[in-house]
Amino acid sequence: MIEIDDKIVSADLLRECFACDLSQCRGICCVEGNAGAPLEAEELGELEAEYEHYKPCMTSEGIEAIERQGFAVLDEEGDLTTPLVRDAECAYACREEGITLCAIEKAWREGRTPFRKPVSCHLYPIRLVKFSNGAVGLNYHRWEVCASARTCGRRLGLPVYKSLREPIVRRFGEEFYKALEAAEAYLKSQN
Template sequence: MIEIDDKIVSADLLRECFACDLTACKGICCVEGNAGAPLEIDEVDTLEREYPNYRPYMTAEGIEAVERQGFMVVDEEGDYTTPLVDDAECAYACRGEGGVTLCAIEKAWQEGRTTFRKPISCHLYPIRLMRFSNGTIGLNYHRWSVCEAARTCGRKLGIPVYKSLREPIIRRFGEEFYRALEAAEELLKQQ
């Protein structure tokens, strides 16, 4: 573990490789799992406010799930998560070319229909955030079998987890934090 400011970072984010390979996995991370994607408290209001902008990209089943369950649900641990369709697919999912599952919110963002890209937990994946009672945030590498193709692709390309997630890390924690991760990687290489 590496400490940067008020954050505890798993060294695996610097050592392990990862690069999403949608052609191989088809976006299965938006379909499988035992709960929806974690949501930050402020994202719930944003999801509701921006709903008219990304709703046209959602599936009929996703729209029905949101209208029945709400823009978020509370999971077994008391955390806010995205609602699911039939306890599987994220309600905010949509279909892309070749049967790839994509995020309807991000698709609307790409087309300039919303300023909200997608929940930060989705953008940061496979980094999962953990909040400690003292206010410290932990950044952990979540290994999920459905992402084996991403690990293989990352190793092939030599891209550490954190480098493949540069944009969402900066979005959530800022440029200075990302530079601190780069410096930490250099220090690890020297050991």
Template structure:
């Protein structure tokens, strides 16, 4: 573990390799799992406010799930998560052929909303943990469905944190990312 400001970072983010390979995994991370994607409290209001902008890209089943369950649900741990369709696929998903993608991100890419997608989705496979003292932990979540991403990342030599530069900067800022780069260099020397 590495401490940067008020954050505890798993060294695996600097040592392990990762690069999404949608051609292989088909976006299965938006379909499988035991709960929806974690949401930050301020994202719930944003999901509701921006709904008319990304709703046209959602599946009919996803629209029905949101209209029945709401823009978020509370999981077994008491955390806010995205609603699911039939306890599987994220309600905010859509399909492009065989690949499952994010309807919110599609609306963002087309300039229809300033909200890209929940930050937990953008950061995946980094999972955040909030400790009672205010410290944030950044952990590398290894999920079997991401085996193609680990292979692709290894082949390309891309550490997890470099593959996720944009979402890390979105959530924590440029200075934090620069500190991760410095930490990687330090680990390589020691």
């Protein structure tokens, strides 16, 4: 673990390799699982306000799930998460050429909404943990459905944090990303 300001970072983010490979996984991370993606409280307003912009990209099942369950649900631990279709697929999913994608991000790419997608989805496979003292932990979540991403990341020599530069900067800022680069350089110098 590495401490950077009020963040506790798993060294795996600097050592392990990862690069999404949609041609192999087909977006299965949006389909598999036992709970929706974590949501931050401030994202609820954006999800609701932008609904009409990304709704046309959603599946009919996803639209029905949102209209029945709402824009977010509480999981077993009481945390906000995205609603699911049939207890599996994210309600915000869409399909394009046999690949499951985020309907919100599709609308964002088409210029229909300024909201890209929930930050937890953008950061994946980094999972955030909030501590009682206000610190935030950044952990590397290993999931079998992402085996192709680990293979692709190793082939490219791309550490987890480097493949996630954009969402890390979105959530924590450029200075934090630069601190991760410095931490990686330090770890390499110690080996």
